[in-house]
Amino acid sequence: MDYNKLRKDLIDYYGTAMYSGFPAAMMELSKVEKASNEELIKLAQKAGFDLRKYVIDRSDYER
Secondary structure, rough: OOOHHHHHHHHHHHHHHHHOOOOOHHHHHHHHHHOOHHHHHHHHHHHOOOHHHHHHHHOOOOO
């Protein structure tokens, strides 16, 4: 799982929501910034992210 990319995408997601007039997104943004990898997955699922996009293909590293 590419947790760095997932965290970045969640920050973008909640940051955009916050600046689009949803100030409650600031609380979620704070959670994302401090979240463990397991918590990131839960937050992404809650936001409706497709976690398959973040799975790392091990064969990419074997080349």
